[in-house]
Amino acid sequence: MIPVSKPSMGNEELEAVGKVFQTGWLGLGSTVFDFENILKDYLGVKNVIAVNTGTSAIHIALDAFGISAGDEVIVPSMTFAATIQAILATGAVPVFCEINSDTLNVDVADIEKRITAKTKAIIPVHYCGQACDMDELLAIARPKGIKIIEDAAHAFGSSYKGKKIGSLGDAACFSFDPIKTITCGEGGAVTLNDDEIAEKIRRKRILGIDKDTWHRYRNERTWFYQVTDIGYRYHMSNINAAIGIEQFKKIDKFIERKREITMRYDKEFRTLPGIKVLSNNYAETAQFCYILRVENGRDELMNFLKTKGVGSGVHYIPNHIQPVFKKFSPDALPITDKMAEQIITLPLYYDMTDSDVELVLNSVKEFFNAKS
Ligand SMILES: *Cc1c(COP(=O)(O)O)cnc(C)c1O
Numbered sequence: 080m081i082p083v084s085k086p087s088m089g090n091e092e093l094e095a096v097g098k099v100f101q102t103g104w105l106g107l108g109s110t111v112f113d114f115e116n117i118l119k120d121y122l123g124v125k126n127v128i129a130v131n132t133g134t135s136a137i138h139i140a141l142d143a144f145g146i147s148a149g150d151e152v153i154v155p156s157m158t159f160a161a162t163i164q165a166i167l168a169t170g171a172v173p174v175f176c177e178i179n180s181d182t183l184n185v186d187v188a189d190i191e192k193r194i195t196a197k198t199k200a201i202i203p204v205h206y207c208g209q210a211c212d213m214d215e216l217l218a219i220a221r222p223k224g225i226k227i228i229e230d231a232a233h234a235f236g237s238s239y240k241g242k243k244i245g246s247l248g249d250a251a252c253f254s255f256d257p258i259k260t261i262t263c264g265e266g267g268a269v270t271l272n273d274d275e276i277a278e279k280i281r282r283k284r285i286l287g288i289d290k291d292t293w294h295r296y297r298n299e300r301t302w303f304y305q306v307t308d309i310g311y312r313y314h315m316s317n318i319n320a321a322i323g324i325e326q327f328k329k330i331d332k333f334i335e336r337k338r339e340i341t342m343r344y345d346k347e348f349r350t351l352p353g354i355k356v357l358s359n360n361y362a363e364t365a366q367f368c369y370i371l372r373v374e375n376g377r378d379e380l381m382n383f384l385k386t387k388g389v390g391s392g393v394h395y396i397p398n399h400i401q402p403v404f405k406k407f408s409p410d411a412l413p414i415t416d417k418m419a420e421q422i423i424t425l426p427l428y429y430d431m432t433d434s435d436v437e438l439v440l441n442s443v444k445e446f447f448n449a450k451s
Contacts, residue, residue, distance in 0.1 A: 087429040095321035110317035122245030126277035129315035133254025136267035137165035150199040156399040205234035208367040236365030245270040263323035283310040369427040387442040392424040
């Protein structure tokens with residue numbers, strides 16, 4: 080079975096982990112700081128704070144900006160459950176918004192209608208790696224003092240108007256879980272230009288322990304430390320950072336191959352009746368996954384593909400219908416509901432062979448030709 084996604088790992092990653100073992104320092108340390116510096120240069124942002132998951136990146140960013148109980152955070156229902164859980168972890172309430180059917184990115188006009196006096200943040204999700212309209216989002220948020228915390232879990236390596244995603248909003252949150260563009264095994268990062276909030280996040284990721292105090296007393300009293308913030312145990316480990324550093328060296332070829340497959344899929348699928356290809360800014364998008372819209376018979380197609388040895392998925396089941404989330408934001412979301420019926424995720428990963436790609440193409444074509 081061709082899976083929907085698969086990480087591409089080699090001996091380089093294994094050897095890098097072995098080197099960390101030899102140093103004897105497995106937790107937060109110099110390998111993590113090296114990884115952060117690499118990302119800082121690549122993204123062109125002042126601060127990178129590496130954490131243990133993308134979910135904790137979103138939680139800690141919201142928390143550092145003071146988002147808490149009584150606040151509202153506008154977020155698309157069409158996202159991974161992680162985004163919603165991160166909001167709820169702060170005590171704030173998610174307010175679900177609609178998406179555009181041509182990109183599955185947030186509908187900015189719909190967001191505007193949902194802003195209230197309680198709105199403290201908006202979380203745009205850069206779907207499949209394609210950037211949301213950041214200029215429009217910042218234009219509605221900045222005058223009201225609303226923070227834009229990007230869920231950039233899909234978008235490592237993508238750009239918006241020539242600038243890498245990571246320094247556009249108030250903060251961007253990346254994920255390096257096993258299926259993301261590059262992986263650390265598990266990992267995440269918050270990126271931002273604000274030095275003060277960045278320092279706060281650095282303390283919060285390791286139990287709110289104040290490193291400055293720690294340094295100040297280092298010479299006389301090495302055992303002394305102060306806890307100055309509410310914090311978590313969210314820091315990245317040297318083991319995970321070592322994997323990330325090796326993965327990063329391969330990013331250009333990862334992006335290039337996935338773009339090539341995406342363009343091939345789009346070209347062939349565009350001619351099939353009953354299918355809608357998402358609109359794609361190829362030049363700026365580091366494609367994360369490949370999603371098609373099937374106007375009728377999506378579930379049938381998934382079953383058919385299975386018989387052909389082609390895996391598929393649905394990204395995502397909307398959050399506004401999830402048992403634990405629906406009470407927070409009970410509004411109807413007709414476009415999201417419609418998309419949830421139509422979307423199918425097809426295999427897309429670096430190690431796919433040309434014959435894997437052919438099998439996916441031919442199987443989808445066979446299904447639609449048999450139908451018409
Ligand atoms: C992967 C993902 C996350 C969470 O990242 P983890 O590293 O898995 O915790 C958040 N949002 C979206 C859209 C994701 O795809």
